[in-house]
Amino acid sequence: MFNKLDNAVSRTIDYQGASYLHFGGTAYLGLNTHAGFLDLYQTGLARYGLNVGTSRSNNVQLGIYEEAERAAAERFGFESALMLSSGFLAAQTAVSFLGGSKTVIFSPDCHPALWPGNSRPALTTANFEAWVADTVARINGHSGTEFVVVSNTVDNLQVAIHDFSGFSAISADKTVYFVLDDSHGIGILRGHYTVPLRANFHTVVVASLAKGVGIDAGIVLGKQAVVEPLRHTGIYLGASPPSPASMYAFIHGAAIYSKQWDALQANISYFQQHIRADCRTAPGFPVACFSQPGLYDLGVKNRIVMSSFPYPLPTSPLLNRVVLSSVHTRGDLQHLLQVVNSVA
Numbered sequence: 001m002f003n004k005l006d007n008a009v010s011r012t013i014d015y016q017g018a019s020y021l022h023f024g025g026t027a028y029l030g031l032n033t034h035a036g037f038l039d040l041y042q043t044g045l046a047r048y049g050l051n052v053g054t055s056r057s058n059n060v061q062l063g064i065y066e067e068a069e070r071a072a073a074e075r076f077g078f079e080s081a082l083m084l085s086s087g088f089l090a091a092q093t094a095v096s097f098l099g100g101s102k103t104v105i106f107s108p109d110c111h112p113a114l115w116p117g118n119s120r121p122a123l124t125t126a127n128f129e130a131w132v133a134d135t136v137a138r139i140n141g142h143s144g145t146e147f148v149v150v151s152n153t154v155d156n157l158q159v160a161i162h163d164f165s166g167f168s169a170i171s172a173d174k175t176v177y178f179v180l181d182d183s184h185g186i187g188i189l190r191g192h193y194t195v196p197l198r199a200n201f202h203t204v205v206v207a208s209l210a211k212g213v214g215i216d217a218g219i220v221l222g223k224q225a226v227v228e229p230l231r232h233t234g235i236y237l238g239a240s241p242p243s244p245a246s247m248y249a250f251i252h253g254a255a256i257y258s259k260q261w262d263a264l265q266a267n268i269s270y271f272q273q274h275i276r277a278d279c280r281t282a283p284g285f286p287v288a289c290f291s292q293p294g295l296y297d298l299g300v301k302n303r304i305v306m307s308s309f310p311y312p313l314p315t316s317p318l319l320n321r322v323v324l325s326s327v328h329t330r331g332d333l334q335h336l337l338q339v340v341n342s343v344a
Helices: 035-048 064-076 087-099 128-140 165-169 224-232 234-238 244-252 254-274 295-301 330-343
Strands: 012-015 018-023 080-084 103-106 146-152 175-181 201-208 218-222 287-290 304-310 318-323
Touching: 018 330, 035 244, 035 254, 064 080, 064 218, 064 244, 080 087, 080 224, 080 234, 087 146, 087 175, 087 201, 087 218, 087 224, 087 234, 103 128, 128 165, 201 224, 218 224, 224 234, 254 330, 295 304, 295 318, 295 330, 304 330
Parallel strands: 018 304, 103 146, 146 175, 175 201
Antiparallel strands: 012 018, 080 218, 201 218, 287 318, 304 318
């Protein structure tokens, strides 16, 4: 229904002469229309231009990229960072390079960007907890010694923050690289990387920054010894980098990120304290999943647009999700709660 829009989608959607509150999308911090963040972006545009079409191996390079990678590593708490033009490239770079001759194991809800080629990996179970137990047994019983475990950190559709602590049962003589897609957690969640801290475990985080971070770029984060070799891969060297203006906004937007994060957490807390309808939520995560039929239509009748699509198959019932943002007001949340709590 709400397609072919000709203006930015943020707190509201203007459609056919009517205004609807928007509780969907992935602009969790509302940066796509934030005046201060747009000002930073425009400053970057004026200084660096629209884009850089040359590769990372060109003899002429802007310094903003190394500066952004240093800032990202520090901000997200890792030794090293790589910035690429998309989350897809970041994921493919990490998985293809680290996979090599190692045994690669994929979790049930891996994003297609993590798959090798276009083929969905074979799975033994669709349940994450059961998959962890199966993977531990598989690794411990395998004759090989090096493994790559690939997973999302968050199931943003079913609303779950994955717990990796069960991997502590892996034998100490097995080296495991955990490639974790944090596209829906980075910039939003904190302290949710639960891979056990062990000498034989290496955590590598990949992510799209187009969601919580609000820029069109991808990132790889990890220990310097693991991440730095990726700079010499064909994908990193051959692909054009992200817009330098986005790097400028990322570097200089720390105060804006912090303020928007505080506002989002306040909205999440208010919503989760007052929701009465049956739904799935997770602490600090701005998404709620509802299974009640007719909720989407009820929302539209009350000038609310939420995320709604069949899942997991095109023939499945609609999966209705409410996505909160920093830009939602207390009045917005009260109206939303009045509508969704009416189906409790």
